[in-house]
Amino acid sequence: MSTPMAIPCPHCGALNRVPAERLDERPGCGRCKQALFAGHPAELTAANFDAVAGRGDLPVLVDFWAPWCGPCRGFAPVFAQAARDYEPRLRLAKVDTDAQPALAQRFGIRSIPTLILLRGGREIARQPGALSAAQLQQFVQAALAG
Numbered sequence: 001m002s003t004p005m006a007i008p009c010p011h012c013g014a015l016n017r018v019p020a021e022r023l024d025e026r027p028g029c030g031r032c033k034q035a036l037f038a039g040h041p042a043e044l045t046a047a048n049f050d051a052v053a054g055r056g057d058l059p060v061l062v063d064f065w066a067p068w069c070g071p072c073r074g075f076a077p078v079f080a081q082a083a084r085d086y087e088p089r090l091r092l093a094k095v096d097t098d099a100q101p102a103l104a105q106r107f108g109i110r111s112i113p114t115l116i117l118l119r120g121g122r123e124i125a126r127q128p129g130a131l132s133a134a135q136l137q138q139f140v141q142a143a144l145a146g
Contacts, residue, residue, distance in 0.1 A: 005057040009034065010042035010091070013051030023088040039084045042093040046102050053093060054121035059144060060091040064107065064114045066098045072113045075130035082136055090140065117143045 004017035007027070014031035027036050042052060044062065053060040063079050065072035083092040097104040097112055107116060107123070117125040117140070125143030
């Protein structure tokens, strides 16, 4: 059996230890009992950002967006499908920059949509602009390989 991975719960922020080979078994949170992976992007706020995206063993791909942004709305279905495709090997999350201006400022968001890939809370890659599914896959693969 492999070393357990630390997986933050997107609902309550509790850190869960899950063996890597059991990630595909739809593990639940030990505290709140909700699914650790729901097949859709987690909604991040200033209150839960560090608990969900700032720790744990999974990389987290964050989409910084705004409701009024046309390219953001067009990219949303691509990002939602990516959550279904990449979980549980990668957590996908969204930050509404209008509702969470402190997070947008913290990460120096100058245009939206902007994708930031985090590992252990540290930025490892950034991509501005809406992407196609193929471009998103290429970005994720290149960022995780590097």
